[in-house]
Amino acid sequence: MQANLTLDNPLRVGLSEARTVEPCIVVIFGATGDLTQRKLLPALYSLAADQPPLPNNLMIVGVARRPWTNEQFRKYAEDGIKEHARQPYSEALWETFAQRVSYEQVEFGDTEAFERLGARLNEIDAEHGIGGNRIFYLATAPEYYSTIAANLGKANMVERTVSGPSYCRLVVEKPFGRDQASAAELNGELNKVFKEDQIYRIDHYLGKETVQNILVMRFSNTIFEPIWSADHIDHVQITVAESIGVENRGGYYEESGALRDMVQNHMLQLVTLVAMDQPLSLAANDIRQRKVEVLREIGIMSERDVVNNVVRGQYEAGQVNYQPAIDYRDEQGVSEHSQTETFVALKLAINSQRWAGTPFYLRTGKRLPERVSEIAVKFKRPRFSLFKDLGGDALPSNLLSLRIQPNEGISLRFDVKLPGQTMQLRAMNMDFAYGKFDTTPPEAYERLLLDAMRGDSTLFTRREETEMAWGFVDAIESAWHGGAGANSPLVPYTSGTWGPRKAMELIERDGRSWRRL
Numbered sequence: 287m288q289a290n291l292t293l294d295n296p297l298r299v300g301l302s303e304a305r306t307v308e309p310c311i312v313v314i315f316g317a318t319g320d321l322t323q324r325k326l327l328p329a330l331y332s333l334a335a336d337q338p339p340l341p342n343n344l345m346i347v348g349v350a351r352r353p354w355t356n357e358q359f360r361k362y363a364e365d366g367i368k369e370h371a372r373q374p375y376s377e378a379l380w381e382t383f384a385q386r387v388s389y390e391q392v393e394f395g396d397t398e399a400f401e402r403l404g405a406r407l408n409e410i411d412a413e414h415g416i417g418g419n420r421i422f423y424l425a426t427a428p429e430y431y432s433t434i435a436a437n438l439g440k441a442n443m444v445e446r447t448v449s450g451p452s453y454c455r456l457v458v459e460k461p462f463g464r465d466q467a468s469a470a471e472l473n474g475e476l477n478k479v480f481k482e483d484q485i486y487r488i489d490h491y492l493g494k495e496t497v498q499n500i501l502v503m504r505f506s507n508t509i510f511e512p513i514w515s516a517d518h519i520d521h522v523q524i525t526v527a528e529s530i531g532v533e534n535r536g537g538y539y540e541e542s543g544a545l546r547d548m549v550q551n552h553m554l555q556l557v558t559l560v561a562m563d564q565p566l567s568l569a570a571n572d573i574r575q576r577k578v579e580v581l582r583e584i585g586i587m588s589e590r591d592v593v594n595n596v597v598r599g600q601y602e603a604g605q606v607n608y609q610p611a612i613d614y615r616d617e618q619g620v621s622e623h624s625q626t627e628t629f630v631a632l633k634l635a636i637n638s639q640r641w642a643g644t645p646f647y648l649r650t651g652k653r654l655p656e657r658v659s660e661i662a663v664k665f666k667r668p669r670f671s672l673f674k675d676l677g678g679d680a681l682p683s684n685l686l687s688l689r690i691q692p693n694e695g696i697s698l699r700f701d702v703k704l705p706g707q708t709m710q711l712r713a714m715n716m717d718f719a720y721g722k723f724d725t726t727p728p729e730a731y732e733r734l735l736l737d738a739m740r741g742d743s744t745l746f747t748r749r750e751e752t753e754m755a756w757g758f759v760d761a762i763e764s765a766w767h768g769g770a771g772a773n774s775p776l777v778p779y780t781s782g783t784w785g786p787r788k789a790m791e792l793i794e795r796d797g798r799s800w801r802r803l
């Protein structure tokens with residue numbers, strides 16, 4: 287007999303699906319790009335197919351420079367949806383969805399083209415009774431962000447109001463600048479046209495289910511928060527490992543590297559969520575306030591810290607999942623003398639009463655053995671060990687692991703007595719896995735797009751956060767490429783391994799080790 291999945295599934299019972307989305311036009315700049323095809327359109331389709339569906343008059347206008355027709359763009363969308371959407375492709379659903387989708391060709395520097403676009407949006411608005419709501423999504427190459435924002439302003443397409451009768455919001459993809467100065471400049475340019483509360487800076491890690499769960503786990507339970515400090519936690523380690531290489535993004539990646547690509551945004555965001563104090567409320571500004579405090583406590587690394595506590599690596603040819611993998615320097619768009627890091631491991635300190643003495647170890651890289659992201663919180667062993675003579679001291683200490691992907695879930699390791707006549711101890715895991723409940727978490731972009739439509743900016747990064755995170759990264763970049771850089775050279779690692787040996791030493795010299803994932 288087929289089980290009733292809703293009633294049998296504790297993750298579904300009582301689930302309220304309340305979400306009010308007003309009609310709006312989502313305008314995607316950079317519509318012919320990869321992100322639009324692989325993430326944005328599939329996310330919008332899945333939202334439209336979900337229960338309750340998006341309103342029928344939520345329209346999508348793709349904007350880019352290529353002279354595409356509506357039909358060409360729809361085909362592009364359909365291909366992306368078939369391959370990448372969480373909701374299965376259905377012809378009937380697609381037919382309805384396709385009617386929402388249209389395309390406009392615009393040169394981003396051409397002010398008149400923006401005026402035409404504005405007029406077209408007004409027509410669509412009138413035809414579908416939308417009432418003026420707009421979301422402008424910047425998914426172009428970052429050099430166009432300011433130009434597009436300025437032209438939206440010049441063409442009078444932006445109502446500078448946060449609470450007016452209709453809304454106008456700007457969603458900005460990463461990379462948001464390439465250092466603190468350029469991020470501040472970009473913020474300045476965007477703020478000329480949009481108020482801070484109208485700007486939604488994407489960090490798609492914040493849309494991931496388990497990442498959102500960090501706050502619930504910490505602050506909705508009573509059992510973790512009292513021990514969430516250096517008094518009880520030995521260290522925290524965060525791994526964001528990828529098995530893919532740079533794929534077809536060699537050109538972008540050469541200019542970026544793992545530090546800018548992953549640490550400045552995703553990894554520092556994870557650190558702030560794990561380390562922050564309880565926010566005053568769930569309001570976006572209260573949460574962001576706490577995150578900024580952590581970034582301030584992390585501060586800026588000295589050159590000496592960088593030499594001692596940051597390891598950078600670059601992948602060489604090897605094998606990943608039994609498939610041959612080429613050298614980074616042989617990737618398309620990459621210089622044969624490239625000094626760009628594809629791996630970073632670092633140890634950072636948070637200078638606060640709560641965290642002094644508990645290091646945070648971070649590692650991320652491409653061409654590692656697996657795609658796996660995890661936050662592991664390792665607790666201390668008891669100060670006095672009653673079970674010392676029974677091997678208690680040799681057991682691994684308690685560990686809370688938050689698995690971000692794949693197999694999202696939470697696992698807690700603790701010691702138990704083995705059944706039998708003798709007192710023998712073993713460390714065991716208590717596991718919670720979303721996958722056991724027939725629940726496929728929504729894609730990060732679905733959640734983020736929905737939040738942008740609802741006007742909830744909690745899962746987006748604020749101006750200060752972005753600039754402070756760049757400050758942290760800038761200090762490392764400048765030590766690498768100037769100052770003491772020579773003492774902190776780029777180290778090669780074989781594709782399919784967990785990075786350079788030096789990354790192991792970084793943690794092992796403290797008597798600790800990276801988790802085997």
Ligand code: BG6
Pocket residue numbers: 460528547548
């Ligand atoms: C992006 C980076 O922000 O995150 C990519 O630019 C990286 O280089 C990607 O591959 C990883 O995201 P996810 O969701 O696959 O872990």
